[in-house]
Amino acid sequence: MRLAAEGLSGERGGERIFSGISFELESGRALAVTGPNGAGKTTLLRIIAGLLPAAEGRVTLSGDEERWPGVAGACHYLGHLNAMKAALTVEENLAFWRAFLGATGLFPQEALEAVGLGGIGHLPFAYLSAGQRRRTAIARLLVSHRPVWLLDEPTAGLDQASASRFSALMREHLAAGGIIVAATHLPLGFETVEELRMGKRQ
Amino acid sequence: MRLAAEGLSGERGGERIFSGISFELESGRALAVTGPNGAGKTTLLRIIAGLLPAAEGRVTLSGDEERWPGVAGACHYLGHLNAMKAALTVEENLAFWRAFLGATGLFPQEALEAVGLGGIGHLPFAYLSAGQRRRTAIARLLVSHRPVWLLDEPTAGLDQASASRFSALMREHLAAGGIIVAATHLPLGFETVEELRMGKRQ
């Protein structure tokens, strides 16, 4: 499996943010997108996820076309927002995403344990602390299988222990043949990473 | 000026999160509150800010009672959320907070320059990247003077340059006799800091 971008350009509000970005990622490789605030990291991830149209260029996923015909369908997207409903409990939230995205991963309870939140599945999501919320969103990546993970500052707000636990999860995903594209200001905590530095903006 | 907490206990949803927390901060001192996710850092800050009732103990601010009679009124609170309206421009947002909180600080444009966002005051807040939003929220601390800054993971999502620019701002505030209480997982980037480690929770 191989995720490739060719000559991507991104626009926001009619303005060119970046252009000419290309990369290729084989199974088991990760790409760390770095750069100052406003460089266009989030924009790039959203273009890969199909949430924004690319101004130029294209993204392709090859290798297992009958199972993953499109790029968007093969991606987990973990954005700045957690995509959880405050009024539902943590477990209800995860159970929903599991059912909706396809029950091809862990059960909610197992996923919660994998991110170290085993005991709080019954709490409403609104009651969680910032780091706990982020970890719940990470647990979402585990309840349904997707080969490509698009992560936007996944570790912002996590404590040390959780951050390293998450590194382990990412390594596992890579070892199982997954692909990761992560925008981040912090080191990801493992080695098999290529880096894409995005340009200098204010 | 002196911010003191005596035997504070915090409750959330009827559950004791922490208890017996005391500290004293003179002018020019900073306190870094650290600890794993869910330890109660945010809860502590909100109790100091008067947004949550303390289950036990109390917080006092002494030294200039006629100017700052209450604790809440003497604090800037920078929470996980940025307190800005997406529909207004960055400058309108800051101008509002300046007028509402008392025009005792920088002008919006100056504050924006202080956080390195001089050129984007005219953009709607919704158009900013995550880090730019956070920096706008930091600029809010500068548009009106408050002796005490309560900061909840202020540097989450900031790039290196902005983080160190913010350290400089904090140092300035301390040098001018201010007090800082900051909950954080990342080093604050300067030395005059006492540390409060909060308990081990999952």
Place this chain on the structure above:
Amino acid sequence: MTHTAYVIAAYLVAALGIAGLAAWILLDQRTQKRALEELEARGIRRRSESRRAGESPR
């Protein structure tokens, strides 16, 4: 002949309405054109112009 009054009123309303619309459009045109000329005079070019001599639709 109050009926004449209705006819006059109708024509008046229509004339005023169309004149107003035309005036608004012309004024808008003028404002935008002025602003454009002013910006061009300050030496600001659009991206498509700076990239190549010709024009691109966007």
Place this chain on the structure above:
Amino acid sequence: MLALYLREVKLGLRAGTGALTGVLFFLAVVAVMPFGVGPDLNLLSRIGPAVLWISALLASLLGLERLFQADREDGTLDLLVMADARHMLAFTVFVKCLAHWTAGVLPLVAVAPLLGLFMNVEPAGLAAATLTLLAGTPAITFIGAVGAALVVALPRGGLLVSVLVLPLTIPVLIFGVAASRGAVAEPDPFLQPFLILCALTLFFSVIGPAAAALALRHVD
């Protein structure tokens, strides 16, 4: 998809003030009508079905603007759009509409007979009004979804949604009222407008979600 439906209904009942506010608004409208037209029971019973329909129409607008906005604000919308390959976005919108209708409008239809009673509508008229509401209000939600999707990028679309949606709902209202009147006033037919109403609902259940999905695709 069932999961989505159940979750949306749960959310609608648990968090959204929509449902109950809707019923309340409905109540208020029906309560105030007698003061508007005076205590003429005959007249009241004549315009009863119409009042029921109009207030149901207006009440369904409450909370409609949050249909996608809430999802956008917490990031859920991104994932729904990305899942297009698994669950066609138009179908997702369809299910969300259905859930919104279940949680927000159905309670209103359920209390309609009660309110009709207050307005002295005769039983046949009541049954007809309820039936037409049941068949017709989904169309309003489907049309409303288009408006909600169009303004999802706006911070406060409340009024705008209703402005965009109301003119489009007029046919539904007309046939709804016509059918409920047809059940009582003798020369007027009931079945024909009722069937047209059902056709309208079917028609908009296709057009509405499709257009809304189109609008949601590149919200950002």
Place this chain on the structure above:
Amino acid sequence: MLALYLREVKLGLRAGTGALTGVLFFLAVVAVMPFGVGPDLNLLSRIGPAVLWISALLASLLGLERLFQADREDGTLDLLVMADARHMLAFTVFVKCLAHWTAGVLPLVAVAPLLGLFMNVEPAGLAAATLTLLAGTPAITFIGAVGAALVVALPRGGLLVSVLVLPLTIPVLIFGVAASRGAVAEPDPFLQPFLILCALTLFFSVIGPAAAALALRHVD
């Protein structure tokens, strides 16, 4: 405080180009009415004031539940509560209510006379309706603010409480419609219900913000 007022009005208007949306909303509601009750101008002119009041109620309810929720979700509410020493919270709430009313309801009141054109309401009735709207609709906003605050403060129980609160708007509605009717229908008095309406508004303009502030104080 002026800054808060201006900002809130701006926020209310920016979404849907404000005044235009208000007017349009009103036109849309009025346009929908005849389709329900039929094109009988006589009947329409009789229910005209009631229709006006109902659309005003709907316009005030739309978006009202977001009055504090939006502030809570972006963190603004925390800062408003903390500024209590500078700006009393109840007064802050009062100003927010006023702004919500200005942006959402006032444009509608302003174009009420247009109704005459379409519904054939006689001038006296129209003037009365406009006057009562001007005097009465703020009360709805103030009452609604309590509900909105309760929903924010007690996410679970708030719904129930706000449903207990909102029925308080029904008396306002009834006195408003009664007064506007009194101006036209001869035996009915105008002054008495109108004065009661004013009293209600004054009463709720004190009670409402105070209660809402109380609820907001310990939201978390």
Place this chain on the structure above:
Amino acid sequence: MTEIAKLTERLTALANPTRFLALAGSMLPWLTGAAVLLLSAGLILAFAAPEDYQQGITVRIMYIHVPLAWLSMFCYTMMAASALGTLVWRHPLADVSLKAAAPIGAAFTALALATGSIWGKPMWGTWWVWDARLTSVFVLFLMYLGIIALTRALDDPGRSARSAAILTLVGFVNIPIIKFSVDWWNTLHQPASVFRLDGPTIHPSLLWPLLVCALGFTLLFLSLHIMAMRAEIWRRRVAAMRRMSARVAEVRPAKGHVS
């Protein structure tokens, strides 16, 4: 190359705003001149025409009312076509056309309503009835206003283009339904009071001036529309240049490279 591809290409060439501006610049004087000429000719003919035996002098209102009413519908049709252009071919110009046409359409519809109303007072004795045709024109007017409100509420051109196009198309699909339902509604309740405007079968002496007027109004509409489009294109350029000038100092488009 297939016919369709050729057509698409030609349309794309025309979609180039600069070419459009040049074309508009050279065409506008002729168009406006022709419009003024035809309109004055039509109105002179109209007043020379005999009065209607039934309606008396008020029949003269027809020469403005009817063209305005026709154009209000024509304008919406054109907007729907533009909407298709936006959604299917993504013409930047299609969106400009839609956005520029909306206020003009709204104004024409309002004038059709106003002149109709003024005509109605002497003829029917009332300014307004909820007659089927009048009502559907009123609803059309509301839809114009809705589209205007939507285009004004979104400041980002790309986004507002899609939204306005979708709304226009949904409205277009709905208009026949509204028309049909309103006919049904009106004949149902009040067959007696409905004003059927079968009117006098129009006499050629009335018809010819009417046609000339209609053509004149159409040309007027087109020239107004082209002017509004031109203003809109300029407005977008100004906005883009303002944004650039605000950022040009600090922003360089980033070049990505894998290290």
